[in-house]
Amino acid sequence: MRSIVLALLAATALATSALAKDVTVAVTAIVEHPALDATRDGVKEALAEAGFKEGENLKFIYESAQGNAGTAAQIARQFIGDNPDVIVPISTPSAQAVVSATREIPVVFTAVSDPIGAQLVKDFEKPGGNVTGLSDMSPxxxxxxxxxxxxxxxxxxxxxxxxxxxxxxxxxxxxxxxxxxxxxxxxxxxxxxxxxxxxxxxxxxxxxxxxxxxxxxxxxxxxxxxxxxxxxxxxxxxxxxxxxxxxxxxxxxxFNYHDVGKQTGAVVARILNGEKPGDIPVKIAAGTxxxxxxxxxxxxxxxxxxxxxxxxxxxxx
Missing domain, CATH: 3.40.50.2300 (Response regulator)
Known part of the structure; x- marks a missing residue:
């Protein structure tokens, strides 16, 4: 019993320490349109529900590549230089740009139909490394x-x-x-x-x-x-x-892409609370x-x- 109590206290302390410090989440999308914008907003909402609130203990950065792959690569490099706690690329082109630019900063991609085909991860269940995320493979x-x-x-x-x-x-x-x-x-x-x-x-x-x-x-x-x-x-x-x-x-x-964003934000919160992205399986977004x-x-x-x-x-x- 004592070991269980100690384990719970340690987990609580870990979560509390994560919330006590300021964290930075950098989000980028290949272009702005309603589905991707809704995904971004869902990420921010889920983070707030997990206790990471913009203006209090969260710095939330957003950049759009305006449909340009070269700009997406520039944003990825900029984010790497800023060294945020987590990077969230929305869409396949943005995810490819970010994943190819870092092997250290945690990456949680979203709104990516085929993460394996896009060479973001090799396995859904055991992505490994610094990358995980959500697939929106259409039915x-x-x-x-x-x-x-x-x-x-x-x-x-x-x-x-x-x-x-x-x-x-x-x-x-x-x-x-x-x-x-x-x-x-x-x-x-x-x-x-x-x-x-x-x-x-x-x-x-x-x-x-x-x-x-x-x-x-x-x-x-x-x-x-x-x-x-x-x-x-x-x-x-x-x-x-x-x-x-x-x-x-x-x-x-x-999918309701606001919900996709919230599911993504929940994964980001897990990483901010101490979990490793490579240990979190890639999921297909829920809801139709x-x-x-x-x-x-x-x-x-x-x-x-x-x-x-x-x-x-x-x-x-």
């Missing part, structure tokens, strides 16, 4: 099922993505596999810059029955351009992230919301099944 098979439920006659999915984003390449492979099982084919159209998104969307007109936008930061950052093409040509546009439905997609089945947009569906010439609307987590009217 692609469920997305195909959703598409078939809304548009049973659809034959071709237009996949709009940046071929330079490793997460999107991984999602394309997963989509092709799921689509084939459902009797659908996939056609691709790429945009490497946000300025190219409208042209890439237009390239799908006449080739695809629907447009599908994965959790691709280049495309999502300029989603309105793709939505305009979809509305003009009456092509239903689906997204993988629910935050994009409010911006004009007709439906999405995916269904969001539908009745206004967008009407503009794209689609009537959503009432059974779908009735079970939606959120309905935009």
């Amino acid at each position: 692609v098979a469920d997305h195909v099922t959703l598409i078939k439920e809304i548009l049973p006659e659809a034959k071709t999915i237009g996949f709009l993505y940046n071929s330079g984003e490793i997460n999107s390449v991984s999602l394309l492979a997963a989509l092709k596999e799921a689509a084939e099982k459902s009797g659908l084919s996939v056609v691709e159209s790429t945009a490497t810059r946000s300025a190219d998104v409208q042209g890439a969307a237009r390239a799908l007109v006449g080739r695809a029955d629907i447009i599908y936008v994965p959790t691709d930061n280049t495309i999502v950052s300029a989603l309105e351009a793709a939505v305009a093409v979809a509305e003009e040509n009456k092509i239903p546009l689906f997204t993988a992230d629910t935050d994009s439905v409010n911006r004009g997609a007709i439906a999405a089945l995916g 919301d269904l969001v539908v947009n009745l206004v967008a569906a009407k503009k794209m010439g689609v009537e959503l099944p009432q059974t779908l609307v009735d079970r939606a987590t959120k309905v935009i009217k």
Whole structure:
């Protein structure tokens, strides 16, 4: 009994000592858009709930790379020089930049679809080293099922993505596999810059029955351009992230990214309280919301099944 009490007192002392000192958490994202912004805000909220509050005992730094991989690398180097207690890169490009820049400062990545494919870790259960985090690998098979439920006659999915984003390449492979099982084919159209998104969307007109936008930061950052093409040509546009439905997609089945941020922040708090990142398994984010947009569906010439609307987590009217 005495040993248990001593162990509890030691754990309490460790947590108290972590809260007693000022800590710095540096957060970066490849670009600013609603899903990534919500993730950042969720991280800060979870830290506050764990006792790390900005302005009291927490210095919270945030930098956006504004869609530029070179800038992401510069931010990573800047953060390494600042030597924060934990770095939180949001998105695959930012995570790759940070992980390649340090082997010492703890890193908790988030909103990364394929951490192994992106060479951030070698194993989910035992990441080792100074890196752990959360994957937001999309439930692609469920997305195909959703598409078939809304548009049973659809034959071709237009996949709009940046071929330079490793997460999107991984999602394309997963989509092709799921689509084939459902009797659908996939056609691709790429945009490497946000300025190219409208042209890439237009390239799908006449080739695809629907447009599908994965959790691709280049495309999502300029989603309105793709939505305009979809509305003009009456092509239903689906997204993988629910935050994009409010911006004009007709439906999405995916994570609430504020919740993803909170799950990430909880991991950061564990590290601030003394745990080693390499001992914390990489997790796939929990929770799946269904969001539908009745206004967008009407503009794209689609009537959503009432059974779908009735079970939606959120309905935009």
